[in-house]
Structures are given as structure tokens and as C-alpha cells.
Amino acid sequence: MSAFLTLDGISKVFRPNLTLGEKIAAKLGSDVEQRPLRAVDNVSLTVTEGETLGLVGESGCGKSTLGRLAAGILPPDAGKVRLGDKPIMDGESKVTTRVQTVFQDPFASLDPRMKVGQAVGEGPLAHGLTTRSGVKAYVEEWFARVGLDPEQANRYPHQFSGGQRQRIAIARALAMQPDLLICDEPVASLDVSIQAQILNLFLELRRDLGLTCLFISHDLSVVRHVSDRIAVMYLGRIVEIGPAADVFEKPVHPYTEGLLKSVPRFVLDDKELVTFVPIEGEIPSALSPPSGCHFAPRCPIVENLCRVEAPELVSLPGGGRNCACHFAEYRAVKAC
């Protein structure tokens, strides 16, 4: 299998917007306060053709930013994003149409003043995927494919429920016939029953269309359900990556382990009621991340080394897994 989407050492740093006065002051040598926010810090990963890579992490760990970098919506400050062997971005603002995104909030991702049929059809029309005379049929085909009544293409977004809107958003993304689909928390804002419907639709479409997908979520059960491989992100860095089953069954990084333990379980037969172990402490501010390993302040097995030196993402014996922990190899052996 060939690497399809390649993120090569990408970083994204957000700096506060300076006013004109502050810009001039900075140019004149004044020490204007600029605390950079390292949203994504030197991340490398690949998604191979036809696979779904799940990206998990707590809120604010940079997973959405990573998704936007991969989609070419944001330009990275360092590193390269490539699709196949071509760079995804051509200069600063050119956005590729080969990567499409399904956003988290279907109430914000559809233009309230544009008919949904037009929203789905205009991209493919502009890029020659359909013709002016064929666009109606094309849109209706995609509506049917995502489980919507093609008759409803003439309606406005406010006439649909959240689940239906997300179906429309999926149709809009897939109608562009993308090489890669990025799902940025596509079910997080939906009711649980609707989540299942949308996930099933997603799995169905993935099987039928052979989609390659980067699936971003903070919900471990959702990610486990849909992913072939899983990448765990913490404060802008990938801490563990590997096949979904391995990561879930035998987590190596203490953060992954903590994350899995913190999922509430309701196993009533064994009298194991609502047991979950939260990870100690708060996620540190990305404006002033801890030195060394970012997880060190909350890590149960922390040593002095961790507070000084950031661990590299190293591959583990057994293949296919990488982990950024100083004790990764020891823990990997222990876990097996």
C-alpha cells in the first residue's frame, strides 16, 4: 500500500493578530507581546489509500487544525502536505478540491440562504464533474446515495433536521469526488441515535466508494468503530499511532492508556457500575506547554528525563506502531 496523504513534519503556529499600530511598533523594534500558540507541532503521518485513520485527542489538542492543514484550508508554517506525490497547496491560498471536508456542526456548515441542492451541485458543476443540463440528476443521485429524498433538493437548510443536514454536508463533500475525505467531528453535535445513523451511512459509503478518510473525533468509541488505524494526539503532537485494535487493546503511551480508562463503562452484570478513571490534572495551556514531554505533568509514570527531553515518535517492535514515550519499548513488551 502506498502512502496517499503524507504530512511531513508540519507545524502550525497561531500568533495573535496585531493591529496596525502594533505592527508599526514591532517594525520599529518595540517588544510587542506575541505569545505564539503551537497548535500543531512537527507532526508527520501518512494515510494510505483506502484506509481510515482515526485522529483522537482532547478538546484543544490541535486535531481540527491538523485536519484543516491536511485539507489545505490552512497553510502550514513548516513542513509539507502531499497528496500522492503532489503538494496539496500551491502557494498561500490555493485550496485543492481533491480533499473535501465534512464539518462538525451541520447548522453552521450550510449556507442558510442557499438551496441545499445548489450547495451540493455548484462545486461539481464548476469543476466539470457534471454539466449544466446534468447537474439536477447528479445532485439527486447523491441525495439518494446519502439517504435523502431527492425531491428535497429545492429546500433551504432550515427545513432539515441536524442528521439530515449532516447527510447533505456529506453529499456536498462526496459530490466533489474527492481523493480524500476529512471528517472533522462529523457526529459530535448530533444526538446519539442520529450518530449511529450517520456512522452507518459513512461506513456504507466508505465500502461502496472505497474512500480514503481522515476521521477526527474526541469520541473513542466512534473512532474505534470506523478506523483502521488510530493516531492519538496530545497538545499538538502525535503520541501514539497504530492499528485500531492494537491501540485499543494494548495501549503503550500512558496518555492513551489513561484516555481509554477514562471512558465511562456501564457493565451492570459484573456489578461494575460507572467505573472510570479520569486522567489527573488539566490539559496544559497550549500557549505555555510544559517543557520536555507535554504529558509529563499528568503522567503516572513520569521520570526526571520526561520533564527535560521530549520523546521522539519511535516505531515499536512488532511493526506498524509508533509511540512517543521514553518508556515505549519497555511498556510495549509489558503490554504483550
Next chain:
Amino acid sequence: MRRNLVLGGTLTALFALLALLSFVWTPHDVTALDIGGKLAPSSAEHWLGTDHFGRDMASMLMVGARISIAVALAAVGFGMALGVPLGLLAAARRGGLVDEVVMRGNDLVFAFPSLVIAILITAVFGPSVWNAILAIGIFNTPVFARVTRGAALSLWTLDYILAARVAGKGMLRISAEHILPNIANLLVVQATIQFAVGIIIEAGLSYVGLGAQPPTPSWGRMLAESQTMISFAPTLALYPGLAIVTMVLGLNLLGDGLRDALDPRMQRVRA
């Protein structure tokens, strides 16, 4: 909640109808002088009396409404035609050079008191209806540019704009197809308010003799001409003054009403 809309709409429509009617019918010819019957009080013949040349006041007010509305409307059109694209462009290139140039240009125009500059323009280029439109229109431009930019900026951060970018749309198409329809309601409200401001400035210009020229009647000049006679013929000043106040009040109420009716957030509160 709907009271403003109904009252403002009725007043505005009333003046608009009177102005339209004046094209085909007025009670008397506005240019017909009747020195013998000057300063007549209200009567069945002359509903609002006559002025110091014996012209019919009601007819003059009707034709005056025509001029006021035409000038203010054209000035709003001018301001929107220039200001809205500039605002959209500034928002699309936010933080960039274009944005900075447009907004500092706005500040420049804003920095001058509008009526004084309108007087300057009409004084330099000669008093006429066209120059009045130009003068008022120039001051409408930064208002529309600013409202457009502000509203557009908040839209540019939304997911559906991001989705449009991912679909490969350029700045211009996103501005025209996604931003403009979503800020249209704000622009309509702003246009109504600028309309009212235009009426006031037009009246001010014709008051100092820089608007529509005689013999075309205009509300502002009627006020100016009547001020020497205010002690013995107060109605000559009262009627055009009332017309200006009522028209401006009506437009402001309409603007308020439209804002309440078109703003989806306000609707949700009501529901």
C-alpha cells in the same frame, strides 16, 4: 413589535404615493402664480393655502416630495453601488493592503462633516440635483462599506464559507454567492436609514439654495423662503417642516421595523 414596521411603512408609502401622483396630477399647477390670492389660508380651493406668490402649497409639497425622494434614493443607490463592493473586497482581503486602503479611505471621508462637504461640492460644481446626489452619495459610501465589511467579516469565519473554499470557490464568488445574500437584510435596513439621512441633507442643501433650483419646488427651499414671513404666515414654514419630519420619522420607524423583522435572532426570541 410590528407596530414600527406598519406605521413606518404606511408613512413612507404615503409620501411615495403622493410623489408618484404628482407626476400625473396635482391640485394646481405648481408654477402658476396668483399674486392676488397670495398667503391664502386653507380652503376647499387651496387645501393648505397659498404661498407669497399665490402658489398652491399642497401641490408644491407633492412635487417637493418627488425631488426629496428621488435625490435621497439615488444617493443611497450611489452609496450602495460603491460602498458594498468595497466592503466585500475589504472583508475578503481582511488584514491585507486592500482592506487597509479601503478602511483608511473610509476614515478620511468620515472625518469631514457631511453637510459641510456636500455644500462645498455643490458650491464648487454648481447647484443642481445631480450634484446634490453626488454629494450625498459620497457620504453614503463609507457607511455601506463599513456595515458590509463588518457583517462580512463575521461570516468569513463560518463553516459554510470554509466549505465553499474547499469546493474551490474564489474570493469573488464566495462574496457574491454566499456573503451578499446573508448580509442583504442588514443592507436593506441601512439603506432605509441612509434614505432618511439623505432626505435631511437634501433639505439642508436646498435650504441654503444648493439643491433643486427654482422654479422646481423643494421642501428645503420652501422652508428658507418662508422664514422671513414666519411672524404673519407660520403655516408656510410649518407644512414643509412637518413633511420633512414625518418622512424622516416614517423611514426611521421602517428601518427599525425591518431590522426586527429581518433579523432571525430577533425572530427566535419572539417565537
